[in-house]
Amino acid sequence: MVNPFINSVTSWFLKKRIHQIELFLKYPNEVQNELLLKLLNSAKNTSIGKHYGFESIKSYKDYSERVPVSTYEDISEMIERSRKGEKNIFWSSEIKWFAKSSGTTNSKSKFIPISQESLEDCHYAGNKDLLCLYLSNNENSKLFEGKNLRLGGSKSTYFENGSMYGDLSAILIENMPLWAEFISTPSKKVSLMSDWEYKMTAIIEETIKENVTSLGGVPSWMLTLLNKTLDITGKKSINEIWPNLEVYFHGGVSFNPYLNQYNSIFNSDKIKYYEIYNASEGFFAVQDSNNSKELLLMLDYGIYYEFIPMDNYQSKNQTIINLSQVELNTNYAIVITTNAGLWRYKIGDTIRFTSLNPYRILITGRTKHFINVFGEEVIIENSDNAIKNLCKKRNLEVVDYTVAPVFMDGKKKGRHQWLIEFNTIPTNTTEIANQIDELLKSENSDYEAKRYNNISLDKPEVIIAQKGLFYKWMKKRNKLGGQNKIPRLSNSRKYIEELLEINS
Numbered sequence: 376m377v378n379p380f381i382n383s384v385t386s387w388f389l390k391k392r393i394h395q396i397e398l399f400l401k402y403p404n405e406v407q408n409e410l411l412l413k414l415l416n417s418a419k420n421t422s423i424g425k426h427y428g429f430e431s432i433k434s435y436k437d438y439s440e441r442v443p444v445s446t447y448e449d450i451s452e453m454i455e456r457s458r459k460g461e462k463n464i465f466w467s468s469e470i471k472w473f474a475k476s477s478g479t480t481n482s483k484s485k486f487i488p489i490s491q492e493s494l495e496d497c498h499y500a501g502n503k504d505l506l507c508l509y510l511s512n513n514e515n516s517k518l519f520e521g522k523n524l525r526l527g528g529s530k531s532t533y534f535e536n537g538s539m540y541g542d543l544s545a546i547l548i549e550n551m552p553l554w555a556e557f558i559s560t561p562s563k564k565v566s567l568m569s570d571w572e573y574k575m576t577a578i579i580e581e582t583i584k585e586n587v588t589s590l591g592g593v594p595s596w597m598l599t600l601l602n603k604t605l606d607i608t609g610k611k612s613i614n615e616i617w618p619n620l621e622v623y624f625h626g627g628v629s630f631n632p633y634l635n636q637y638n639s640i641f642n643s644d645k646i647k648y649y650e651i652y653n654a655s656e657g658f659f660a661v662q663d664s665n666n667s668k669e670l671l672l673m674l675d676y677g678i679y680y681e682f683i684p685m686d687n688y689q690s691k692n693q694t695i696i697n698l699s700q701v702e703l704n705t706n707y708a709i710v711i712t713t714n715a716g717l718w719r720y721k722i723g724d725t726i727r728f729t730s731l732n733p734y735r736i737l738i739t740g741r742t743k744h745f746i747n748v749f750g751e752e753v754i755i756e757n758s759d760n761a762i763k764n765l766c767k768k769r770n771l772e773v774v775d776y777t778v779a780p781v782f783m784d785g786k787k788k789g790r791h792q793w794l795i796e797f798n799t800i801p802t803n804t805t806e807i808a809n810q811i812d813e814l815l816k817s818e819n820s821d822y823e824a825k826r827y828n829n830i831s832l833d834k835p836e837v838i839i840a841q842k843g844l845f846y847k848w849m850k851k852r853n854k855l856g857g858q859n860k861i862p863r864l865s866n867s868r869k870y871i872e873e874l875l876e877i878n879s
Contacts, residue, residue, distance in 0.1 A: 389507045396504070399674040400733045404699045411435060411679040414712055423453070423465045423718060435697055439681075444695060444710055444719045447485050454486055458538050466490055466716030472550075474543040474655035486540055487655040493715035497676040498547055501651065501658030502555075504673065505624060508663045509649055513621075518588050521619055522560040526578070526592030526600060526856075527567070543655045544592075560585045571856035579604050587617040593627035594637075595775065596856055599846070601640055614642040626651040628860050629738070629755060631763035636772045636798065652738055656722050657713055660736055669735040674698075677714030682707035685725060688742065703728050706754070708742050725754065744864050748780040749789050749832045751822040753815065755863050761814040762795075768810065772798035775845040775861050779871035781836065790833040794874055796840035808837040844878050851877070 399406040415438070419429040427442050447454075453464050454473070462469060466488065473486035489498075510516055527544030541549070548566050556563065561581040568574035578600060590597060601613055610616050623637070623646060630650060637648070652660040652670050657678045660670035672680070680698050685706040687693050695710060709724050711717060723743060726736040740755030747753070762773050774796040783789045793811060801807055812834045816823040825832040849855050862870050 389510060392504060392507045393511060395675065403674055403734060404697075406674050407679055407698050408435060410675065410677065411438060411712065414677070414679060414714060417467050417714070418465070418716065421463050421465055421467055421716070423716070427718075439695065439697075439719075442719050444681075444683075444721060446721050450717075450720070451485075454488065457488060458486060458540075460538065464716075465718065466714075468492060470715070471538060472546050473538060473540040474546055475540045476543070476655045485655075487543075488715045488717070489543075489546055489655075490715040492677060493657065493713060494547075494550055496714060497657050497678065498543075498653070499552070499555075500676055501653060501661060501673065502547075505649065505651055505661050508661060508671075509622060509624075509647075512663075512665050513647070516621065517619060518621065519558060521586035521588030521617075522558050523589045523591055523624075524561075524578075524582050524585075524587045524617075525559050525566060526590075526597050543653075560587065574856065575600055575603055576607075579607055583608060583616060585617075586619055588619050589622045589624060590620070591624040593860075594625050594630050594633040595628060595861065597623070597625070598633055598636055605640065612642055613640050614645060620646065622647045622649055624649045624651060626653055629759040631759040632766075632773050632776065634763060635766045636774070639772065652736075654722060654724070656711060656717060656720065657715075659709075669729050669737060672698075672734040672736055674734070679712040681710035681712075681719065683710060683721075685742075698734065701728050701731070701734075703731060706739055740864070744862065746778060746780055746791065746864050746866060748782065748866055749825050751819070751825045751832060753778075753791075753819055753822055753864065757815060757818040757822070758863055760818050761811050764814050765807070765810055769801065769807075771801060774798060775840075777845075777862055777865070777871055777874065779865050779868045781868075788829060788831065788833045791835040792871060793835055793837045794840050794844075794871055794878070795837060796842070796844055800839055804837045804839060808835050811835055811837065838875070838878070840874070841878050844874060847877055848874050 412433075415424070415429040415432050418424040424430070432438050432441060450465070457464050457470050458473060468490050470488045470490055472489040472494075474489055476485045476487055506518070510518065525548070527542065527548050545567055548563060551559070561578045565574065565577045565581055568577060583604065604616060605611070605613065608616055614620060625648065630648065647665055650662045650670060651658070658673065658676055659678065660672045662669070663671040681695050682697075682701055683693060683695050685708055688708055701707065704727055706725055706727050709722050709726060711720050711722055713720070721742070723741050725739045725742055727739055729735050729737055737756070745752065745754045758776075758778055762776060765771065766773055776793060776795040778791055778793050781790045781792050793808070812826065815835075816826060822832075826834070845861055846855075849859060849861070865871070
């Protein structure tokens with residue numbers, strides 16, 4: 376039965392929040408400009424605020440001319456000082472939490488500051504909006520008759536001067552308001568376990584007794600959990616275990632490579648998929664309608680957005696623009712200014728706009744995750760779409776994949792090498808390689824040009840991965856569970872060589 380209190384609060388918040396969303400939909404640039412000035416005013420007396428003269432900045436033009444764009448390496452020294460207890464460096468309120476992120480291109484850990492404002496007004500606001508928009512689109516939903524099965528990371532504690540760190544998901548669970556904890560499963564104790572394999576079993580034991588109506592987590596790790604749940608229970612469908620399950624809220628990596636597998640373990644006509652775009656640095660966008668691939672950019676979460684067109688990224692002619700200047704179907708790197716003290720910070724993600732009224736986006740990849748060894752400029756969006764369409768055409772299920780270049784050697788041309796783990800191993804890898812080749816040509820004109828008559832690029836090679844290869848590799852690297860991701864594309868052979876060694 377629906378909890379009357381939760382139902383009442385949700386209805387009130389839904390109506391109030393929809394009105395606020397309509398405001399930034401109608402006046403997006405005004406909302407963003409007002410937000411920027413508010414952030415600058417909040418931090419004018421910090422060390423960084425005084426250094427750049429935040430108090431006298433009155434416009435975006437002033438801001439862009441005075442404050443440089445930064446990467447994590449540029450601000451890591453300030454982060455370390457903050458972690459050791461120094462206050463008022465880059466944000467006015469105390470920073471007690473840091474989201475630990477190893478990324479996917481570098482083994483060195485990053486510690487992203489999480490302020491109380493970013494927790495409440497960004498991360499939690501995003502999760503509440505996700506529920507609001509879902510309920511607004513599905514009036515007959517029975518979401519609150521059951522619980523959300525959440526799949527988070529593990530918490531580590533940094534003891535020096537009282538600051539703490541962990542996966543973003545663990546920080547959110549640790550600080551979660553009581554009402555959210557009440558409608559979530561498993562318990563906080565189980566959710567924050569650090570041993571992934573032991574934790575999986577504990578999650579299953581605790582959640583199969585619950586009335587789970589929604590799922591939330593990264594697709595790769597959620598799929599591992601759900602498949603293990605089917606193995607333990609002996610059921611053929613997840614809906615047999617949780618018959619009232621109605622939606623899976625996912626994010627972190629592209630859902631395209633996993634869609635077929637999820638459809639095969641769900642009663643797919645009953646389950647809706649809702650995507651979110653969040654990261655350690657903030658909650659950025661949310662799917663706002665059923666069966667949509669586009670995400671609504673949320674403009675009032677304490678994040679000011681800027682964008683760098685990828686065709687001149689890191690070049691001498693690099694241009695940086697704000698939201699009012701973006702164009703459709705251009706690949707942009709995102710730059711953010713946040714209510715946790717990140718100022719013109721490059722997060723490493725790329726997106727493109729599919730709509731300018733309202734501002735809707737698709738996530739296209741990472742600034743460092745692409746293959747451009749031969750001028751082909753293949754991005755994750757291209758490879759994920761190729762995998763999705765391959766699975767559809769041949770009725771296959773891909774568990775995981777990675778792609779790396781094989782460099783030119785003497786008179787031999789270069790090529791792409793795909794290492795793919797299938798649920799059921801296909802019989803003809805040459806046909807698979809040919810289809811991937813054709814699908815990539817249809818996705819990417821630069822790739823098509825380089826492949827024309829094999830001028831500078833030979834057709835791709837496909838290697839079949841052993842069952843569980845990517846899982847073994849992540850375990851070996853101590854990166855099981857949480858927000859750890861398989862690197863899809865790389866300009867080097869570092870990852871694929873490690874995987875091939877295990878695969879041999």
